[in-house]
Amino acid sequence: xxxxxxxxxxxxxxxxxxxxxxxxxxxxxxxxxxxxxxxxxxxxxxxxxxxxxxxxxxxxxxxxxxxxxxxxxxxxxxxxxxxxxxxxxxxxxxxxxxxxxxxxxx
Amino acid sequence: xxxxxxxxxxxxxxxxxxxxxxxxxxxxxxxxxxxxxxxxxxxxxxxxxxxxxxxxxxxxxxxxxxxxxxxxxxxxxxxxxxxxxxxxxxxxxxxxxxxxxxxxxxxxxxxxxxxxxxx
Numbered sequence: 001x002x003x004x005x006x007x008x009x010x011x012x013x014x015x016x017x018x019x020x021x022x023x024x025x026x027x028x029x030x031x032x033x034x035x036x037x038x039x040x041x042x043x044x045x046x047x048x049x050x051x052x053x054x055x056x057x058x059x060x061x062x063x064x065x066x067x068x069x070x071x072x073x074x075x076x077x078x079x080x081x082x083x084x085x086x087x088x089x090x091x092x093x094x095x096x097x098x099x100x101x102x103x104x105x106x
Numbered sequence: 107x108x109x110x111x112x113x114x115x116x117x118x119x120x121x122x123x124x125x126x127x128x129x130x131x132x133x134x135x136x137x138x139x140x141x142x143x144x145x146x147x148x149x150x151x152x153x154x155x156x157x158x159x160x161x162x163x164x165x166x167x168x169x170x171x172x173x174x175x176x177x178x179x180x181x182x183x184x185x186x187x188x189x190x191x192x193x194x195x196x197x198x199x200x201x202x203x204x205x206x207x208x209x210x211x212x213x214x215x216x217x218x219x220x221x222x223x224x225x
Contacts, residue, residue, distance in 0.1 A: 001169055001170070034210075034211030034212075036153075036212075038153075043202055043204075043215035043217055043218055044153065044202075044212075046212065046213050049210055049213075050210070055213065087152065087153055089155070089211060091209060091210065091211060094155065094166055094167075094168065094169065095143075095155040095158070097145075097153040098152070099152045
């Protein structure tokens with residue numbers, strides 16, 4: 001199984017901050033990686049697919065990068081609506097999610 | 107517009123078999139490249155991928171749960187059914203179904219259904 005490790009588990013930030021979340025795969029997954037945002041009581045919402053492709057309708061302050069085993073999700077200027085939990089997902093071999101990163105207000 | 111909705115029991119007893127149905131609209135599971143998957147999330151914990159079925163009836167299961175899962179589709183009814191045997195309290199979770207295309211990420215999700223395993 002491919003393991004996905006996100007860091008940090010929790011991130012405290014303020015509106016306007018640049019935020020970066022990292023996801024590491026236990027083996028190479030090329031660029032078969034997605035990022036999701038999830039708010040309490042709601043289903044996840046896709047932000048990024050194929051490591052760096054922005055899903056239609058997602059604000060451009062979200063961006064993804066990386067390939068192989070190391071990936072990042074960046075929010076260029078954190079907005080009030082962005083406080084949520086973020087998950088990475090590999091879909092190179094079966095599929096696995098990371099353990100999540102909660103972005104909370106500092 | 108694509109929508110998905112999960113249905114099934116909210117409470118099951120340990121050792122019982124869980125059967126969940128995903129009813130969808132806005133796409134067809136007979137269209138090339140389309141797939142429907144199941145994902146679960148225990149309260150306060152991370153997402154866990156369970157299984158996926160594709161338009162060509164290709165099925166893939168989480169290796170750790172493979173022996174307990176079965177996924178099937180009924181194209182005429184626009185439904186996907188997931189069964190999980192030998193339920194245990196640790197299987198208590200919100201279960202989601204989701205749409206994907208060409209083995210990509212899940213772009214549309216159902217609202218989820220909470221299943222509690224308790225005697």
